[in-house]
Amino acid sequence: xxxxxxxxxxxxxxxxxxxxxxxxxxxxxxxxxxxxxxxxxxxxxxxxxxxxxxxxxxxxxxxxxxxxxxxxxxxxxxxxxxxxxxxxxxxxxxxxxxxxxxxxxxxxxxxxxxxxxxxxxxxxxxxxxxxxxxxxxxxxxxxxxxxxxxxxxxxxxxxxxxxxxxxxxxxxxxxxxxxxxxxxxxxxxxxxxxxxxxxxxxxxxxxxxxxxxxxxxxxxxxxxxxxxxxxxxxxxxxxxxxxxxxxxxxxxxxxxxxxxxxxxxxxxxxxxxxxxxxxxxxxxxxxxxxxxxxxxxxxxxxxxxxxxxxxxxxxxxxxxxxxxxxxxxxxxx
Amino acid sequence: xxxxxxxxxxxxxxxxxxxxxxxxxxxxxxxxxxxxxxxxxxxxxxxxxxxxxxxxxxxxxxxxxxxxxxxxxxxxxxxxxxxxxxxxxxxxxxxxxxxxxxxxxxxxxxxxxxxxxxxxxxxxxxxxxxxxxxxxxxxxxxxxxxxxxxxxxxxxxxxxxxxxxxxxxxxxxxxxxxxxxxxxxxxxxxxxxxxxxxxxxxxxxxxxxxxxxxxxxxxxxxxxxxxxxxxxxxxxxxxxxxxxxxxxxxxxxxxxxxxxxxxxxxxxxxxxxxxxxxxxxxxxxxxxxxxxxxxxxx
Numbered sequence: 001x002x003x004x005x006x007x008x009x010x011x012x013x014x015x016x017x018x019x020x021x022x023x024x025x026x027x028x029x030x031x032x033x034x035x036x037x038x039x040x041x042x043x044x045x046x047x048x049x050x051x052x053x054x055x056x057x058x059x060x061x062x063x064x065x066x067x068x069x070x071x072x073x074x075x076x077x078x079x080x081x082x083x084x085x086x087x088x089x090x091x092x093x094x095x096x097x098x099x100x101x102x103x104x105x106x107x108x109x110x111x112x113x114x115x116x117x118x119x120x121x122x123x124x125x126x127x128x129x130x131x132x133x134x135x136x137x138x139x140x141x142x143x144x145x146x147x148x149x150x151x152x153x154x155x156x157x158x159x160x161x162x163x164x165x166x167x168x169x170x171x172x173x174x175x176x177x178x179x180x181x182x183x184x185x186x187x188x189x190x191x192x193x194x195x196x197x198x199x200x201x202x203x204x205x206x207x208x209x210x211x212x213x214x215x216x217x218x219x220x221x222x223x224x225x226x227x228x229x230x231x232x233x234x235x236x237x238x239x240x241x242x243x244x245x246x247x248x249x250x251x252x253x254x255x256x257x258x259x260x261x262x263x264x265x266x267x268x269x270x271x272x273x274x275x276x277x278x279x280x281x282x283x284x285x286x287x288x289x290x291x292x293x294x295x296x297x298x299x300x301x302x303x304x305x306x307x308x309x310x311x312x313x314x315x316x317x318x319x320x321x322x323x324x325x326x327x328x329x330x331x332x333x
Numbered sequence: 334x335x336x337x338x339x340x341x342x343x344x345x346x347x348x349x350x351x352x353x354x355x356x357x358x359x360x361x362x363x364x365x366x367x368x369x370x371x372x373x374x375x376x377x378x379x380x381x382x383x384x385x386x387x388x389x390x391x392x393x394x395x396x397x398x399x400x401x402x403x404x405x406x407x408x409x410x411x412x413x414x415x416x417x418x419x420x421x422x423x424x425x426x427x428x429x430x431x432x433x434x435x436x437x438x439x440x441x442x443x444x445x446x447x448x449x450x451x452x453x454x455x456x457x458x459x460x461x462x463x464x465x466x467x468x469x470x471x472x473x474x475x476x477x478x479x480x481x482x483x484x485x486x487x488x489x490x491x492x493x494x495x496x497x498x499x500x501x502x503x504x505x506x507x508x509x510x511x512x513x514x515x516x517x518x519x520x521x522x523x524x525x526x527x528x529x530x531x532x533x534x535x536x537x538x539x540x541x542x543x544x545x546x547x548x549x550x551x552x553x554x555x556x557x558x559x560x561x562x563x564x565x566x567x568x569x570x571x572x573x574x575x576x577x578x579x580x581x582x583x584x585x586x587x588x589x590x591x592x593x594x595x596x597x598x599x600x601x602x603x604x605x606x607x608x609x610x611x612x613x614x615x616x617x618x619x620x621x622x623x624x625x626x627x628x629x630x631x
Contacts, residue, residue, distance in 0.1 A: 120618045127380045131569045139611045303456040309449035317430045
């Protein structure tokens with residue numbers, strides 16, 4: 001994989017400010033916009049933005065594998081779905097429903113799935129990894145779809161949203177705005193953690209696996225163990241996205257464990273720009289926006305995935321860096 | 334011991350034999366799908382995510398041609414030819430620019446193609462399942478069943494296509510080119526074999542095999558826009574279990590897995606019988622990651 005142009009070729013970069021200062025200023029501006037957004041946007045677009053953030057978190061978690069470790073996971077729907085079902089289970093089983101318990105259960109479910117998938121899939125090299133993650137996610141789909149007694153089968157599970165509560169301090173119903181802020185907090189926190197991870201020595205080893213797996217192994221790193229940890233970490237964040245999605249929509253459905261979700265995740269990554277962490281969120285936003293606009297212009301029946309699929313293919317062939325590829329090196333410093 | 338004896342007595346042997354026949358038949362169709370996939374994988378080093386959608390496209394072409402002409406055989410032939418041409422164009426447009434890039438790109442591109450084809454089929458033909466009428470209506474008696482000859486014919490035809498292709502690989506000029514390319518790409522090019530066209534040809538042949546299996550399977554299971562993922566998933570399992578890029582291994586694995594699934598569906602629902610092939614996959618990955626039927630690693 002080639003790298004983006006170096007930052008010297010970016011004329012708009014202020015000469016005197018350090019990279020860190022510019023990065024955090026940009027970060028604050030984007031954050032300010034996202035914080036104010038729910039107060040000014042109409043309800044539909046507020047909900048839309050919240051969902052884009054959740055899909056963005058899912059895509060970002062997958063970017064840790066595609067962009068930084070160089071292995072494509074086609075099984076992120078399993079982690080996302082188990083996050084959803086874990087949260088649903090906690091909310092239905094425990095009275096009164098507790099937000100933090102839901103998150104804990106969701107993460108637990110996703111971690112279990114991730115451990116299973118990681119242990120087996122990482123035995124195989126790149127393309128076979130993609131295939132086996134897909135097959136394993138279908139195992140979870142079949143189990144969830146057919147185990148009607150526990151998962152509700154085709155109908156899924158419906159529950160009510162828990163209160164936003166901090167023990168002893170705060171307890172209130174979620175409003176659409178506070179839900180947006182909650183999602184924003186979680187997604188931002190995840191971004192900062194993932195960014196830290198990719199810059200840590202651990203993240204460096206992952207990137208070295210991406211660049212040259214054989215050499216990384218020769219230097220003495222236990223490559224498979226690193227990959228397992230990477231898949232598990234990625235699965236945890238995907239599960240977190242699943243929990244948020246369950247909270248937002250108050251249901252868990254087997255459709256989200258199906259392969260389509262994994263496919264969308266990969267598309268978000270490629271369109272937005274792999275190996276940037278921010279790119280996948282942009283890609284998710286672009287994808288959902290195009291989908292919305294296309295079905296508004298041409299009607300609900302319009303197969304929006306055909307033009308988006310063409311865009312996807314053209315981007316892989318001619319613009320493999322994605323929309324944010326030009327800023328890749330700058331974002332990763 | 335007592336429970337085991339009871340269990341053995343509870344096995345209905347006539348059902349087991351019927352399921353054996355069923356398993357071998359689906360196994361041979363699966364082998365036809367998987368050998369196209371394996372061929373493309375072994376020679377182009379491309380995991381063709383769109384293989385299931387090529388199968389689906391072939392089935393739909395079959396539906397249209399059979400509805401227009403009323404001849405099953407014409408439908409089969411037309412479907413194989415149309416999808417072969419489509420596959421060749423697909424390879425030239427989307428895969429040729431990616432030669433020499435990271436193999437991950439080819440998975441992504443074929444995934445995009447599968448997405449487009451699937452949504453096109455949904456848009457064009459709607460969500461309702463189509464049926465292909467059986468070309469032969471004769472039955473023969475097997476225990477308590479009237480077993481259709483058509484199923485036997487599919488198995489024979491699949492085996493014939495695979496066998497014919499095998500012979501072509503051994504003796505045909507293009508077949509020898511294919512084998513030369515798979516053994517040593519650079520040397521083959523040096524010997525004057527047009528390697529890029531071998532790639533295109535292999536992709537076209539693989540597509541035609543997928544299309545043929547789509548039409549052959551049509552009368553058994555119906556044609557719908559979602560049939561592709563189902564098949565490609567099973568074909569992927571077969572490819573991994575059979576040893577990657579190993580043609581004989583995948584044929585053996587296809588029959589093996591289909592038999593296991595057929596036996597499992599004596600006791601559980603067919604949708605849960607899939608789990609058996611997942612278990613086979615997991616065990617293979619645990620104990621023989623190079624594939625159950627792989628010869629010594631090259």
